[in-house]
Amino acid sequence: MSLDISFIGILIGSIMASSVPLILAASGELITERSGVLNLGVEGMMIIGAISGFALMVITDNLFIAIVGSMLSGVIISLIFGFLTQSLLTNHVATGLALTIFGIGLSAMLGKNFVGIPGKEFPILFSSLRESIPFFGPILFGHSIVLYFAFALPFLTNYFLKKTKLGLVVRAVGDSPVSASNQGINVVLVRYCCILYGGAMCGLAGAYLSLIYTPQWIENMTAGRGWIALALVVFATWSPIKVLIGALIFGGITILQLHMQAIGFRIPVQFLSALPYLMTIIVLVVISRDSRKIKLNTPTSLGRIFYKEK
Amino acid sequence: MIKIEKRNDVPMALYFFTPFIAIILTILGGGIIFYILGFNPIEALKFYFITPISNLYGLSELLLKATPLCLIAIGLSFCFKSNNWNIGAEGQLTFGAIVGGGVALLFYNQEGFYILPLVILAGAIGGMIFALIPAILKTYFNTNEILVSLMLVYVSKLLLDYLVVGPWSNPEGFNFPETRQFSNSSRMPLLFEGLRIHAGIFLALAAVMLSWFILYKTYLGFQIKVSGLSLKTAKYAGFKGKTMILVVFMISGACAGLAGVGEITGPIGQLHRMISPDYGFTAIIVAFLGRLNPFGIIFASLVVALTYLGAETAQIFLQIPKYTGQVFQGMILFFLLASDYLLFFKVKILNLKKNELRH
Numbered sequence: 001m002s003l004d005i006s007f008i009g010i011l012i013g014s015i016m017a018s019s020v021p022l023i024l025a026a027s028g029e030l031i032t033e034r035s036g037v038l039n040l041g042v043e044g045m046m047i048i049g050a051i052s053g054f055a056l057m058v059i060t061d062n063l064f065i066a067i068v069g070s071m072l073s074g075v076i077i078s079l080i081f082g083f084l085t086q087s088l089l090t091n092h093v094a095t096g097l098a099l100t101i102f103g104i105g106l107s108a109m110l111g112k113n114f115v116g117i118p119g120k121e122f123p124i125l126f127s128s129l130r131e132s133i134p135f136f137g138p139i140l141f142g143h144s145i146v147l148y149f150a151f152a153l154p155f156l157t158n159y160f161l162k163k164t165k166l167g168l169v170v171r172a173v174g175d176s177p178v179s180a181s182n183q184g185i186n187v188v189l190v191r192y193c194c195i196l197y198g199g200a201m202c203g204l205a206g207a208y209l210s211l212i213y214t215p216q217w218i219e220n221m222t223a224g225r226g227w228i229a230l231a232l233v234v235f236a237t238w239s240p241i242k243v244l245i246g247a248l249i250f251g252g253i254t255i256l257q258l259h260m261q262a263i264g265f266r267i268p269v270q271f272l273s274a275l276p277y278l279m280t281i282i283v284l285v286v287i288s289r290d291s292r293k294i295k296l297n298t299p300t301s302l303g304r305i306f307y308k309e310k
Numbered sequence: 311m312i313k314i315e316k317r318n319d320v321p322m323a324l325y326f327f328t329p330f331i332a333i334i335l336t337i338l339g340g341g342i343i344f345y346i347l348g349f350n351p352i353e354a355l356k357f358y359f360i361t362p363i364s365n366l367y368g369l370s371e372l373l374l375k376a377t378p379l380c381l382i383a384i385g386l387s388f389c390f391k392s393n394n395w396n397i398g399a400e401g402q403l404t405f406g407a408i409v410g411g412g413v414a415l416l417f418y419n420q421e422g423f424y425i426l427p428l429v430i431l432a433g434a435i436g437g438m439i440f441a442l443i444p445a446i447l448k449t450y451f452n453t454n455e456i457l458v459s460l461m462l463v464y465v466s467k468l469l470l471d472y473l474v475v476g477p478w479s480n481p482e483g484f485n486f487p488e489t490r491q492f493s494n495s496s497r498m499p500l501l502f503e504g505l506r507i508h509a510g511i512f513l514a515l516a517a518v519m520l521s522w523f524i525l526y527k528t529y530l531g532f533q534i535k536v537s538g539l540s541l542k543t544a545k546y547a548g549f550k551g552k553t554m555i556l557v558v559f560m561i562s563g564a565c566a567g568l569a570g571v572g573e574i575t576g577p578i579g580q581l582h583r584m585i586s587p588d589y590g591f592t593a594i595i596v597a598f599l600g601r602l603n604p605f606g607i608i609f610a611s612l613v614v615a616l617t618y619l620g621a622e623t624a625q626i627f628l629q630i631p632k633y634t635g636q637v638f639q640g641m642i643l644f645f646l647l648a649s650d651y652l653l654f655f656k657v658k659i660l661n662l663k664k665n666e667l668r669h
Contacts, residue, residue, distance in 0.1 A: 040456070044640075080644065089654070090647035093395055093456065097594055098647065102640025108633030109347070219633065224464055231457045270472035277461040281447070288453040 009135040011255065017143065017213065019251025020150040021046070021205040021222075025229035026236070026243045027153045028201025033233055034161065035194035036174035038303035040096025041081055043226025044103020045199050049074045049206025051107040054217040055114055063122060067146070067207055074203020075196045077103060082195040085305070086188050092303045100226070108219045119215025144212045146204065153201075157240035170194060174299035177306040187306055202226070224277075231280040237287060237297040246283075250276050313658045320653045326606065328653065329599050332646035333613060339641050349628060357627050358620035358638075368619065370505035374577060375618050378403070378569035378586070380514040380611035382593035384521045385565025387602040388558040391525070392534040393541065396559060398444065398459025399566040400590025402437040404466035406567020407574045408473065409436025411581040414496035414574070415478060415489055425495040430513075430571055437567015438560045440466065445559030449552040455559075463590070474581050488582035498576040510572035514611075517565055522604040524561075534558060566590060587618065588636075595643045614639060 025042050032039050053070030057063060081099050084090040122144050124130075130142030161167040172180040173190045181187045209225075210217055228250060236242035257272035340358065341351035362368045382399045389396040410433025417425045443462060447453040471487070473479075480490045498508035525531035533554055537544040544551060573585050596614050600607030621635030 084644065084647055088648050088651040090650060093397075094594075094598060094643065095647055097397065097591075098640045098643035100640075101591065101595070101636050102644065105633045105636025105638075105640055108631045109343075109637060112631050219631070227457075227460055231461065234454060234457060268472050268476060270468040270475075274465045274468045277464045280461050281453075281458050284453045284457060285447055285451045289451045291452045 005135050006138070009138040011259070013138040013142070015248060015252045015255045016139070016151070017147060017251075018254050019247040020147050021208050021213070021225050022229050022232060022247040022250055023150045023153060023244060024146075024205035024208065025202045025226060026232040026247060027150075027157050027240060028198040028205075029229060030157065030233050030236070030238060030240060030243060031161075031170065032194045032198035033302055034174045034238060034299050035170050035191045036177060036299050036301035036304065036306070037085065037191050037195055038092040038096065039078070039081055039085075039099070039195060039198055040093060040230065041078070041099025041103065042096075042198075042202050042229050043222055043224070044100035045074045045077055045202035046103075046206035046209075046222045046226045046229075047107040047220065048077045048103045049203030050210040050221055051111040051114070051206075051217060052203065053207030054119065054210040055110065057120055057211060058114060058117055061120070063120065063211065066211060067204065070203045070207030070211075071200040072203070074199040074201070074206070076199075078195050078199025078202070081199075082192045086191050086195070089305050089307055091305070104220060111217050111219065114217040115219070117217065119211060119217075122212045122215065144208075146208050146212060150208075151244070154240040154244040157243075161240065171299075174301055177301050181306075181308055187308070191306070202229075205229070228276060228280065231284065235280065235283050235287065238299065239297065250279070253279065315656045315658060317654055317656050324653055326601060326603075328649040329601065329606070329610070329646055331649045332599070332642055335645040335649075336638055336641045339645070340638055343637065347630070349630075354624065354628060354630075357624050359616060361627075362616065362619035362623045367505060370502070370507040371619055372612060372615050373507050373511055375615035376608075376611040377511045377514045377576075378572055378589045379593050379596045379614055380607055381517050381569040381572065382566045382590055383596035383600060383607045383611060384514070384517045384604060385562035386593055386597040387521065387600075387604070387607060388525075388534060388561045390538075390597055391602050392537045392554060392558050394445075394448070394555055394558055395456045396441065396444065396459050396562050397456055397594060398441075398461075398463050398590070399562065399593055400586065400588060401459065401463035401466040402440045402563040402566035403570035403573075403586055403590045404463070404470055405440035405570075406433040406437030406563075407570030407581065407585050408466070408470055409433060409439075410567070410571035411489065411492075411574050412478075414492040415581075417496060418490045418493055421493055421495040423495070425493070426498070426575065429492075429496050429575055430568065433567045433571025434564040435567070437563040437565070437570065439563070441559040441563020441566070442556065445556050449555050470581065470585070471583055474583060478581065480580075486582075489580050491580050492575065496575055497579060498572065506577050508572075508576040510568075510576050513568055513572060517568070518604045518608060521561075525604070530554075530557065566593075569593075592618075592639055595639050599642060599646055614642070617642075 025046055029039060029042055049070040052073035053066045056069040057066035081095055084095045085092050124142050124144055126141035130137045161171060169185055169190060173185060173187050177187045206222060209221055232243055232246045235246045253276050257275065260272055261269050337355060341355055344354035345351045363372050386396060386399060410429045413432040414429045440462065444455040444458040447458050448455040474487045474489055478489045480488055498510050501507050533549045537549060537554060569589060574581055578585060592614055596607060596610045600610035617635045617638040621632040624630045624634060625632040
């Protein structure tokens with residue numbers, strides 16, 4: 001087994017690819033949570049995005065429609081969550097769980113006729129540069145446009161939250177909905193928007209899986225990535241840049257585990273597969289132990305129901 | 311015109327009535343989905359909700375599936391009532407089944423009256439220990455129990471996978487991912503010849519009775535309810551919050567572990583990869599639909615068990631994927647949560663004309 005420099009480049013490239021759905025979903029959920037809403041339906045929204053994207057690709061043969069459609073489907077399904085939690089004031093945790101269970105069921109129902117259909121090749125950018133530059137080629141080039149978007153997203157999110165007025169509004173709504181409301185901000189509207197945005201990003205994350213990463217439809221193909229994305233947001237203490245780092249670590253573990261299996265590393269595969277989940281727990285413990293630190297970053301009203309007497 | 315007013319207190323009759331509204335809306339919603347998918351909705355719903363329980367075998371299957379759901383939901387009700395979000399019951403079920411199954415495998419070639427009680431006890435302890443992980447991390451490290459309990463679900467399933475493929479796999483099993491068959495002494499006694507319903511149902515009923523007693527007749531139950539209503543009050547009253555969190559998680563884990571052991575010593579009879587069709591997650595819906603009330607949970611477990619059976623029947627007769635069961639389960643919870651709005655708010659339909667006259 002040669003560990004030459006070009007192999008490491010390819011390895012890093014594949015780690016980046018496997019972290020894309022996590023970055024997208026976690027960045028979306030981060031905005032939702034920053035507005036004070038805890039949506040546990042990430043897995044459900046992702047799987048709906050995955051089947052919608054794939055189905056639209058098969059039906060229309062147009063990848064642009066498939067990508068946009070998957071985001072729209074994420075928006076539509078998150079609208080259920082938004083309506084229940086924001087207009088009918090339901091419990092965020094229970095509603096999110098229902099969304100996940102519903103989403104997995106609905107996706108299997110919709111995807112019944114799409115099992116076993118081969119996917120279409122997704123166009124990759126700068127494929128010639130990928131081959132010609134050693135090491136950096138496979139890292140920087142030859143990826144889909146969604147990957148480049150995903151890697152820009154945490155920085156855009158960071159800019160949005162810290163430098164724009166709208167970002168300030170989102171943070172204000174998440175930290176103190178009552179004062180925000182007294183300032184004339186429509187808390188419910190802001191939260192609706194953040195929920196729908198989260199839905200769009202989760203839908204895109206799902207479509208990345210079914211259109212680009214493993215271009216086909218498999219029932220339950222998100223395989224717990226939605227839950228890892230949720231954990232990532234906490235892992236990152238609600239900071240977008242740390243989401244990117246966390247997603248790369250998790251993507252790294254996933255890829256490393258595959259390679260360790262391939263070179264016959266003598267640890268049972270199940271233990272390697274369990275690593276991302278165990279890592280999440282360990283990291284959660286480490287960052288949560290300091291209650292001040294976590295309080296400083298947690299959106300104060302996260303998961304609490306906001307009701308304004310009319 | 312519609313006017314919405316906040317209620318001062320929740321009417322109890324409505325509190326127990328809204329689950330029925332949710333069920334009716336779910337059936338209607340299901341009919342609409344079947345119609346969109348191109349099935350005759352009446353016929354599809356009949357296959358879903360009536361055909362499965364129109365004979366003795368079907369009724370036995372209903373009780374068989376309701377048993378683990380009821381057991382787990384009873385345990386979860388302790389957690390949810392005290393505002394502890396244990397959503398990893400599926401993992402506790404799996405780990406309970408691993409520990410219980412391990413004991414059963416120790417006795418695979420022995421018979422004896424003492425074996426089954428040992429297996430059951432081991433299962434309960436296994437579930438309890440597994441539930442203690444998120445509980446201890448929550449109490450001593452301030453860690454979010456939702457994520458920890460959930461991550462542990464995947465860990466437990468991978469552990470089970472490792473065991474049935476590796477060290478515990480049946481030496482005469484041609485490399486199938488399964489263990490040896492348990493001996494007869496490790497199996498739950500069947501209640502009727504030819505039906506799969508087994509003595510595990512008594513465990514569920516005992517759990518119902520016991521939980522009713524604990525929740526409504528003991529100091530612990532009082533603490534749990536007060537902590538659920540207001541953490542501040544509980545602190546002010548001097549309740550030991552940490553101990554209570556550990557206790558509710560242990561109860562919840564033990565119940566899930568029992569459910570797991572009931573499955574492997576009941577209908578399954580060995581360990582393999584698929585010991586539970588997500589009972590641990592579905593039981594969350596059961597707990598809510600049953601209003602976290604022990605007797606409500608019995609009813610809810612039967613309703614939700616029917617969605618499992620219906621999905622299987624619909625798969626056979628209509629070739630609809632059996633995941634549709636989850637669509638129904640999700641819808642039930644959606645509609646239930648939505649109808650809770652009626653509990654906290656009064657929707658008044660005002661007669662405009664009368665008002666205008668008065669002005």
